[in-house]
Amino acid sequence: xxxxxxxxGTLSLSPGERATLSCRASQSGSSSYLAWYQQKPGQAxxxxxxxxxxxxxxxxxxxxxRGSGTDFxxxxxxxxxxxxVVYYCxxxxxxxxxxxxxxxxxxx
Amino acid sequence: xxxxxxxxxxxxxxGGSLRLSCAASGFTFSSFWMHWVRQAPGKxxxxxxxxxxxxxxxxxxxxxxGRFTISRDNAxxxxxxxxxxxxxxxxxVYYCARSxxxxxxxxxxxxxxxSS
Numbered sequence: 001x002x003x004x005x006x007x008x009g010t011l012s013l014s015p016g017e018r019a020t021l022s023c024r025a026s027q028s029g030s031s032s033y034l035a036w037y038q039q040k041p042g043q044a045x046x047x048x049x050x051x052x053x054x055x056x057x058x059x060x061x062x063x064x065x066r067g068s069g070t071d072f073x074x075x076x077x078x079x080x081x082x083x084x085v086v087y088y089c090x091x092x093x094x095x096x097x098x099x100x101x102x103x104x105x106x107x108x
Numbered sequence: 109x110x111x112x113x114x115x116x117x118x119x120x121x122x123g124g125s126l127r128l129s130c131a132a133s134g135f136t137f138s139s140f141w142m143h144w145v146r147q148a149p150g151k152x153x154x155x156x157x158x159x160x161x162x163x164x165x166x167x168x169x170x171x172x173x174g175r176f177t178i179s180r181d182n183a184x185x186x187x188x189x190x191x192x193x194x195x196x197x198x199x200x201v202y203y204c205a206r207s208x209x210x211x212x213x214x215x216x217x218x219x220x221x222x223s224s
Contacts, residue, residue, distance in 0.1 A: 001170075035210045037153075044203055044214035045153065056212065088153055092210055096169050097143075097155040 002027055002091050006100035012108040019076040021103045023089035028069045033093030036065055036074045039102075040085045048087075049074060079105070110134040110213050112204045117218030124194050124222070130187040130204030130215055137185040138162065141207045144178060144189050146200035147217075156202070157189065172198075194222045 003026040013019055023034070034052040037045035047056040049065035052072055062077040076083055084107050089100040116128040130142070144156040157168045157178040166178050177190040187204055201217040 033209075039153075044216055046214075047210065047212050050210040050212075090153070090155075090211075092207070095167050097158070099153040099155065102152045 001096055002094050002098050004089050004091060004098055004100035006087075006089055006103045008103060009101070010104045010106060012106050013079055014108050015079050015081055017079050019074075019079055019083070019105055021074040021076075021087055021089075021105075023067075023072040023074070023100050025070040025072070025091060033091055034065075034067065034072050035090045035092060036063075037088045037090065038083075038085060039088065040082075045088065076105075110206070112206065112213060112215035114202065114204050114215045114218035117202065117220045119221045119223065120194055121224050122195060122222055125190070125192045126194065126220060128189040128191065128202055128204075128218060128220070130189075132185045132187065132204075132206070135206070137180075138182040142178075142180060142187045143205040143207060143211060144176075144187075145203045145205055145211070145214075146198075146220075147203070148197075148200040151200075154200075158207070159187070191220070194220075196222050198222050 005024045007022045032051050036049040039045045048063050053065045064075045084105050086102050086104045088102050111133045113131045120126050138161050143158040159166045159178045163180050175193045179188045199222045201219050203217045204215040205211045206213040
């Protein structure tokens with residue numbers, strides 16, 4: 001099983017700042033199968049990034065993903081008030097599919 | 109509009125059983141792999157199970173293997189999760205989800221509480 005470790009657990013920033021979230025895999029699978037999700041309180045997750053770097057339909061271009069091998073990054077270029085929620089990475093190239101434990105982005 | 113609507117959650121005693129349903133609409137159900145993902149209160153997302161479009165291929169997380177069974181009725185556009193021998197640690201919101209490679213559509217979830 002591929003274990004995904006997200007860091008930091010909590011990120012404290014101000015609106016307008018840049019957020020950098022990390023996701024490290026315990027083994028190298030295919031970097032084509034790494035996704036990022038956003039989850040707001042009381043809601044289902046929403047797909048942001050798939051294939052490590054492709055934005056999903058309707059996702060603003062302030063969200064970007066990059067990485068390969070075992071190290072992946074989600075960047076939010078300028079934080080909007082609605083971006084202060086929880087983000088999960090997920091790998092879907094190797095069964096069982098696995099999620100990271102999440103990074104909470106909070107207002108500083 | 110794509111919709112996934114879960115039902116069947118509730119309170120069940122340890123060792124009991126429950127069957128979750130997910131009614132799908134707005135897309136050709138049989139063309140997509142479907143999944144169950146759960147989230148314990150205040151915790152992260154955990155993938156539970158998936159099933160191929162024709163129902164012939166399934167896989168499970170180790171934590172539920174042998175206790176949970178995923179199935180689907182393509183004529184009724186409905187996904188199921190039969191949960192047996194439930195434990196307190198199965199308490200969670202269970203989400204139904206659709207994938208085309210990546211999971212790109214989620215239901216709103218149904219809460220399962222395992223408690224005496």
